[in-house]
Amino acid sequence: MDLNYTPQEQAFRDEVRAFVRSRLPQEISRKVLEHKRLEKEDHVRWQKILYEQGWIAPGWPVEYGGTGWNPVQRHILEEECAEAGAPPVMAFGVYMVGPVIIAFGNAWQKQQYLPRILSSDDWWCQGYSEPGAGSDLASLKTRAERQGDHYIVNGQKTWTTLAQYADMIFCLVRTSNTGKKQEGISFLLIDMRTPGITVRPIITLEGGHEVNEVWFENVKVPVQNLVGEEGRGWTCAKFLLSHERTGIAGVARSKRELRLLKYIASQEKKNGRPLLQDSRFRDKVARVEIDLMALEITNLRVLAADREGRPPGPEASILKIKGTEIQQALTELMMDAVGSYALPHLPAAWSNHWLGERVGPEYAAPLAARYFNYRKVSIYGGSNEIQRNIISQMILGL
């Protein structure tokens, strides 16, 4: 029993840290650390740096551009990136559609898409949820009808994250209405520039534009863009659920945010003393810190098992539930820490390029928006209630 990293892992961490520290552009890390708005270019710029180093998709098989690292090494890269304030690698290409194409795609798809995922030349988005298909994803209705060498797609996707930037979308579509509802679903790769696609923004409660509706009206998709067999798309979707989910806990990011919370609470005053010394506030911070310690060890247990060839399945749902609860608690405490100065609503101040007059401390400006925005984390990626259903069925056998 040993909770420490091995000397080799430690040396590896040093190497990774040196790379991240020297190559991560400061104007990007500042935005991340200060909760400022990240632009598409920021993400792409950092991802290209990782790509040039050969580290953009460590979990992929080596022959497709992976690094051959074990799960602990991959975790170390994620930790070091989060610690330094790197933007998280956008999951849709590298972590989601890439592995599906590798596992189920044909030779043409691999050749066409995988290199452009690695180089971040294509920005991918995910077409899963629909207005009538959220947690009950299999009841989706977007139709794809075969006409010669094409599918004709009609319907609507929603909650499509950053579709406004996307070159490509991977979609679950209905190709059959007979049999079990899961069996009539297919997995299609669709070029966002195809005529008939309309992207409409959904503005979330804090005023941000992250998610969209994507409408399909007689969109022609070549049959060669079907991944796997027609009617087997649900298998691809389920495959994603068991793939590379140890990063889901977000431990390193939360540790970074905890540090910021303590800093803010040490600057804010209550009764003339730092808020961090106020027993009521301090206790809340300490309880989150202890919860995060427990999550970190649990995450390491899952990782160590993964390294020994036991990849996490439903255990990842535990990490998702606790990880998101902690993330939400941290955003809430940070907002509470600044008191009234959470109130000013100046979206322009969330940009690093803004030169206007600030109201209150600089760190206060984005905190309420972040708290509002982070209500999403217990909803997306399978709501925490759906995660509980998964644990209940797959681990507990209920």
Add this chain to the structure above:
Amino acid sequence: MDFNYTEEQLLLKDSVEKFLTKNYSFEQRREIIEAREGYSPLAWEGFASLGLLGVPIPEEFGGFGGHGVDTMIVMEALGRALVVEPYLSTVVLAGSAITLGGSDAQRKILLPRIVEGSMKFAFGHTEPGTRFELNRVETSARQEGGMWVINGQKSVVLHGAAADLLVVSARTSGAPDSRQGITLFFVNPAEQGVAGRDYPTYDGMRAAEVSFDNVSINPESVIGVVDHGFALLEAVVDRGIAALCAEAVGCMGALHAATLEYLKTREQFGVPIGKFQALQHRMVDMLIQYEQAKSMALLAAVNVDSPDATQRRRSVSAAKEFVGRAGRFVGQQAIQLHGGMGVTDELSVGHYFKRLTALDTTFGDSDQHLDRFLEQENAAVEAPVLKPAKQWKQLV
């Protein structure tokens, strides 16, 4: 990073679990609790012959020479079987006090007796009017004619009546709450002036109120250095806490298994009640708390002997804080999910619940350990990279 047990540890785990399955059923435990002694001399002999009483004791004194993780393995199993014998007070607390602070003579005489099962110990620290502040000791010990004379009272001394020897904290100098001036002593309960009142606790154990009225003991009874007992006391209690966290994990594991089984077998509305989502989600939350508690007990076990005292205190107190919360949650949910059956004396569920409730209080509850956890913060709140304030202004 390695979360596997060694061959030896797997063997230890297997042997203690097998022994308890065979010799310590819930019904057998009930009889033990009702017996006059409040523990089973037979079970104690069994522990001795298995080598369990020597797990954390150095090999040169006949022990296993184990560390925190080995103790964790034993305590988790004891928790699972709700063992009431004075393992914690004898092996973990007194064993650690002697190993870490005892003189050569004390170690040579006493440690082998712990290992062979011929001596049992109790640990008297808490006093009336205190919670579990380690530094607040009013029981006094003063020197008189080459002897130490002890006066005072210790409250809720676990297994006090069963002990052949007491380990007692006393004030040899300084103010009642000073860390300086605390000394640990062995006190023979048969000594003139020692009086005790033995009583059962709600979790099936025994405890005693022990008072000392001009109890005269010889200088060889001092454990460690006079006036400098606080660090020893703290290290000993930290080992005790790490052990208790493991015991709590054992209790939670048993409750988790029993409740899951109940959800699969108890039928209402024509289906097993585990088909209802409201109950499923409670069960999942129990599992999550149990898994997280396991992680924290492990953290405490690994760091309890850390040479870095801050890391040790931080890990142990964080674990105790977490395990206290998790134990209450798991216990309460287990009862709720068992419905009416959960509040009966007949089922083991209520007994685990009571033990978990007691464990939170023992050696300081969650609130107390949250305080101690916070004391370890060295106020090093570093500023993240934040830009300096702008010098010029512009209208929005």
